[in-house]
Amino acid sequence: MAKIGIIGSEGRMGQAIAAVLADSEHDFGGGVDRDEQAFELAGECDVLIDFSSPQAVENNLQAAMSANIPILIGTTGLGALEMGQIDDAAHDIPVLQTGNTSLGVTLLAHLVREAASRLGPDWDIEILEMHHRHKVDAPSGTALLLGEAAAAARGIDLASHSESGRDGHTGARAAGAIGFAALRGGSVAGEHSVILAGTEERLTLSHSAENRSIFARGAVRGAAWLVGQPPRRYTMQDVLGI
Missing domain, CATH: 3.30.360.10 (Dihydrodipicolinate Reductase; domain 2)
Structure with a gap:
């Protein structure tokens, strides 16, 4: 059982993830919508799920690293800059980045x-x-x-x-x-x-x-799987073992 925090909790995906968490074995550790609040959230959770914006990725990675917890990044529209930031963070913490959590x-x-x-x-x-x-x-x-x-x-x-x-x-x-x-x-x-x-x-x-909840269920499964993994960059294929 993991305590999962959501960055971007008021967005469509954030709300869907919160709904899935409410009906799962895992705990909802809280949610934020402004990246400067992610540091406080990270200190209260086992893992973070980020569905915010490309501009917030660096700060959200820093928040996860400050608390030494994993982070799953499902934010789309990432460029070379954000991908490089993810690569760097994955030396210190487990990071799962994907364009789709289904x-x-x-x-x-x-x-x-x-x-x-x-x-x-x-x-x-x-x-x-x-x-x-x-x-x-x-x-x-x-x-x-x-x-x-x-x-x-x-x-x-x-x-x-x-x-x-x-x-x-x-x-x-x-x-x-x-x-x-x-x-x-x-x-x-x-x-x-x-x-x-x-x-x-x-x-x-x-x-x-057929419904956004399929992505939310996958995100929760991926985030829970990340807890306890060694620092590295992961994909959803790692979660399924393929």
Whole structure:
């Protein structure tokens, strides 16, 4: 049983996590919405879950390190700066950073990596995602997570092989590219499909999120798993043992 604190507790994900905690074996250690309060929260908890903003990541990592407790970061839209800060913090505390805490998506990423590896570069990869109208970043963190899985399987760098925002006369598809398309509208919690298109055949691996609670349950499971782990950077695949 772990005492779990939530950074970003008044956001959609923060509220969903609090609801899951209320019906779990774990304790809700409290929540904050301003990063300067994270230090006090960290001192009262066994682990932190952060669903706030990229700008708050550094301060939230510092709060976790000051209390010597783990932190799970589910905030999306992170850049190279924040990723570097996470790498640095992982030398001192356990840090799990992910673009999606769903257990189903975690397994999907594993399957994407297997498929991309076994089918080879002759198969084109396209990633399609749709989210609610309020989502501010694109492609989604989950789409990027799936793209990274495909890129890793092929031994390539995603940043230099990704294509998105196609419009107008774009020319032929670049060989070896990983394409992204983002749709926004309504109240969609999350839809992701990875399409592997070969000559005269096509394989689609997909996941549908029906409610935000699936991410909350995964976040709670991941955070509780982090407690007692040695300092390192972890993923949700570590939680599932795959």
